[in-house]
Amino acid sequence: MTKWKCSICGWMYDPDAGDPENEIESGAAFEDLSDSWSCPICNCGKGLFKTEALPQAANPGKDKSDKDNSAHQPAGRTSIYKERFENVFRVAQKLTSSLHIGEVLEMIRDEARTTIPGLQEVCLLVIDPEAQHYTRPLHCAVEKQRVNCQLCKRGRGAVNKALHQASSAVCFLPDDQGGRLLENGVPKEGFAEIVFPIHEGGRPLAVLDAIAKPGAGLGEKDFLLLKDLVQLASNVIKNARSHWKMSQEKLTVDRILTHLRPFVPSTVQKIVEKDPETPDLEKKDIDVTVLFLDVAGYTRISETQTRDKVTFIIEKYFSSFLDIIYVHGGDINETAGDGLMVIFQGEPKETALSAVKSALEIRSKTMEINEELKNRFLPVEINMGINSGMAAVGMSRFTGSSGTRMTFTATGPVTNVAARIASAAKHGDILVGPETAERVREEVKLFDRGQMNFKNVRDSVEVFSLVRDSETMTPADSD
Numbered sequence: 001m002t003k004w005k006c007s008i009c010g011w012m013y014d015p016d017a018g019d020p021e022n023e024i025e026s027g028a029a030f031e032d033l034s035d036s037w038s039c040p041i042c043n044c045g046k047g048l049f050k051t052e053a054l055p056q057a058a059n060p061g062k063d064k065s066d067k068d069n070s071a072h073q074p075a076g077r078t079s080i081y082k083e084r085f086e087n088v089f090r091v092a093q094k095l096t097s098s099l100h101i102g103e104v105l106e107m108i109r110d111e112a113r114t115t116i117p118g119l120q121e122v123c124l125l126v127i128d129p130e131a132q133h134y135t136r137p138l139h140c141a142v143e144k145q146r147v148n149c150q151l152c153k154r155g156r157g158a159v160n161k162a163l164h165q166a167s168s169a170v171c172f173l174p175d176d177q178g179g180r181l182l183e184n185g186v187p188k189e190g191f192a193e194i195v196f197p198i199h200e201g202g203r204p205l206a207v208l209d210a211i212a213k214p215g216a217g218l219g220e221k222d223f224l225l226l227k228d229l230v231q232l233a234s235n236v237i238k239n240a241r242s243h244w245k246m247s248q249e250k251l252t253v254d255r256i257l258t259h260l261r262p263f264v265p266s267t268v269q270k271i272v273e274k275d276p277e278t279p280d281l282e283k284k285d286i287d288v289t290v291l292f293l294d295v296a297g298y299t300r301i302s303e304t305q306t307r308d309k310v311t312f313i314i315e316k317y318f319s320s321f322l323d324i325i326y327v328h329g330g331d332i333n334e335t336a337g338d339g340l341m342v343i344f345q346g347e348p349k350e351t352a353l354s355a356v357k358s359a360l361e362i363r364s365k366t367m368e369i370n371e372e373l374k375n376r377f378l379p380v381e382i383n384m385g386i387n388s389g390m391a392a393v394g395m396s397r398f399t400g401s402s403g404t405r406m407t408f409t410a411t412g413p414v415t416n417v418a419a420r421i422a423s424a425a426k427h428g429d430i431l432v433g434p435e436t437a438e439r440v441r442e443e444v445k446l447f448d449r450g451q452m453n454f455k456n457v458r459d460s461v462e463v464f465s466l467v468r469d470s471e472t473m474t475p476a477d478s479d
Helices: 064-095 101-115 149-153 157-163 220-263 266-274 298-304 307-327 348-372 413-424 434-440
Strands: 002-006 049-053 119-126 169-172 180-182 193-200 203-212 284-296 330-336 339-345 381-400 403-411 430-432 447-452 461-465
Touching: 064 101, 064 220, 101 119, 101 203, 101 220, 119 220, 157 169, 157 193, 157 203, 169 220, 193 220, 203 220, 284 298, 284 307, 284 348, 284 403, 284 413, 298 307, 307 330, 307 339, 307 348, 330 348, 330 403, 339 348, 339 403, 339 413, 348 381, 348 430, 348 434, 381 413, 381 434, 403 413, 413 430, 413 461, 430 434, 434 461
Parallel strands: 381 430
Antiparallel strands: 002 049, 119 203, 169 180, 169 193, 193 203, 284 339, 284 381, 330 339, 381 403, 430 461, 447 461
16 A cells, blocks of 8 residues: 655645545545645645555455544544644744744743643743853743743653653643653643653753643643644754854854964965965965064073063064054064064065065164163164065975974075075164165165175175164164
8 A cells, every 4th residue: 555645744645545625535546636636734736745655454354444434534634734734834934033042932832822722831941051051031921020940840740750751751640740751652631741851962951841721631632733842942942052052163263263363474364364265375486575673682681681571672662563564564474582574565666665664664663662761771773684586485384293383484585685684784774685675766765785795695695774874873882
């Protein structure tokens, strides 16, 4: 025997029973039904029905009276299916009007009282200890105020019994203390109380406790209607909990990134923000201007001052430098105790000019802070070197037994020469390489320092300064 099941609402078409709702007599094959025929529950067409094979009856000679009974029963069953479907559909429509889990749960609870007139009271207890983070205490249907239902119902025997069940509802007859578990069946008699547990992974999240009016009983239809509402409540609670957990994970990640962000070059941050799935961090040849900054006499400062004072001095100066560098589009790539490496990317002449302007403003800010702290600390000298040209900009990987360490930097002769020029600067001088000088000479006054030879640089390098000889600090003022 083959029955046909509606894929939308689950109603079964049984050829032996027909479809009394649509005046289809028993014995009518599904294939012979008119194309205009539709499901009596949800009105979907024939195309949404699927076959469902059922085992043949053990006794082919089944008497006619049993067959007649089966022919009449589906009408009542169809009525229950239809009422359940319409009830769930109506409640689901109401739920779409609110996004707040507390309001949604109150709607579900109140719908139970409206749908089942025999109910005296229905409570939805959210047991999950973390529920305070994703919902609120519900308005009590009896007290008409917002209360903690757990204080009222948590000690109730029916509730405690249901909490210890993995999925089964617990039904209580009048004056029945033990309760009956219902695994797959439904009650055939009137119960005074039915309690439905809601679990997730074996963990109790909530309980719906339905209590009948005195003298009334909760039967099969009531049980099924409550079960549908409990399923809605279960989905709402689980979705809200899942959303809250995802939000917490996102907040945790955001906090981690907030702490890590100061250690990551802004160039890397922009690349990752642009394409977080597959950021392109591989090295590319890019025209850059590199600025190296060094605190002269750092060793003397660290040896003559306490650790706290050294930290104060470095942070005082470097903090003021950061704003200057960022205003001109520089990216602090590397830091050491006494120095910075800054990369400027963009249009060649503009980046060179931005680096030069940054250096001059840093020098001016250094003298300003020296004046501010002159009665507390010796003056600080900041020496700088700038060079421009093509460099390999991207990620360098260093892999060892403990894992892989990555750094985003600019490598090549341009960077090497910039570092060498910075080491040659003395007494607060700002030295620039020939390519940088060529790009900014129309905008900035340059002072020729002649040819210089540097370690690991094959040819001599023509070096210029942004500072007159007379404007540099005298050796007596420095180390």
